[in-house]
Amino acid sequence: MEHPDHIAAGSMQHGPVRVGVGGWVYAPWRDNFYPADLLRRLELDYASRHLRAIEVNGTYYSAQKPATYAKWAEATPPGFVFSLKAPRYITESRPLAHSGKGVDSFIYGGIEEMGDRLGPILWQLPPSRKFDADDLDAFLQALPRVLNGRPLRHVLEVRNPGFLCPAYVELARKHAIPTVFTDSPKFPSLADLTGDFVYARLMRSIEEIATGYEDRALDQWAAHAQAWAAGRDIDALPHVGATQPAGPPREVFVFFISSAKLRNPAAAMALQERVDRLG
Known part of the structure; x- marks a missing residue:
């Protein structure tokens, strides 16, 4: 599946x-996703023309130089975007409300070099972080929302069961911060719509299946993605509160992460094909 240049436009009915997938450097993808003779320096170029987004995990572990962000952007086609996973030294800090210096260092440390290739910034809270409404409120309030005239999009992934409460959903909606939906059985799973876009991380790929997920599951996820894009909530997915009435179209990001990583590119391409066919 080649990468069409018009994907960023969406439509009046759907976002x-x-x-x-997560990342683009993975040895088992050689002669599986990547051609066996592809030069390693061309892996991002290749991946970005077969996928429509990549979640960058490297920024979670260490800061990148502005030139690196610029290089990533230059290697990718129009309409492609990166999601950047925010540094763990910020999300693991105590309290979050005092992490402003770290947040500014990351936000103003060069990511503007990505230009329109910059997608959502993912703030992943560790399982050890319990829900503290006052601390989280201060953190979300302080997140920069514009960078060099471009809106910044933030998304929050919560991994402690204490977040499965109406108070969290209300707080996230107050700040219009989407909450990651994951199908992983290891972490809290809530599909409550709390922002103006949707971000899902699917973590159940199976190595024995060429496309990672069975056809029936991919069909179902394609239908879910289309429903989200049309502004609809999904009753079938777990919620903390009641499902919301239909709203305006939303942009939707779906990433295949972890699990049988070998199969994730095939899963992503198979799902994208189904979504486009439904669209």
Whole structure:
């Protein structure tokens, strides 16, 4: 599946749906996703023309130089976006409300070099972090929302069961911060719509299946992605509160992460194909 240049436009009825994977450097993808003779320096170029988004995990562990962000952007086609996973030294800090210096260092440390390739910034809270409404409120309030005239999009992934409460959903909606939906059985799973885009991380790929997920599951996720993009909530997915009435179209990001990583590119391409066919 080649990468069409018009994907960013979406439509009047639906927001665009971008399906991708975590990272682009993974040895088992050689002669599986990547051609055996592909030069390693061309892996991002290749991946970005077969996927519509990539979640960058490297920024979670160490800061990148502005030139690196610029290089990533230059290697990718129009309409492609990166999601950047925010540094763990910020999300693991105590309290979050005092992490402003770290947040500014990351936000103003060069990511503007990505230009329109910059997608959502993912703030992943560790399982050890319990829900503290006052601390989280202060943190979300302080997140920069504009960078060099471009809106910044933030999304929050919560991994402690204490977040499965109406108070959290209300707080996230107050700040219009989407909450990650994951199908992983290891972490809290809530599909409550709390922002103006949707971000899902699918973590159940199976190595024995060429496309990672069975056809029936991919069909179902394609239908879910289209429903989200059309502004609809999904009763079938777990919620903390009541499902919301239909709203305006939303942009949707779906990433295949972890699990049988070998199969994730095939899963992403198979899901994107289904979404486009439904669209």
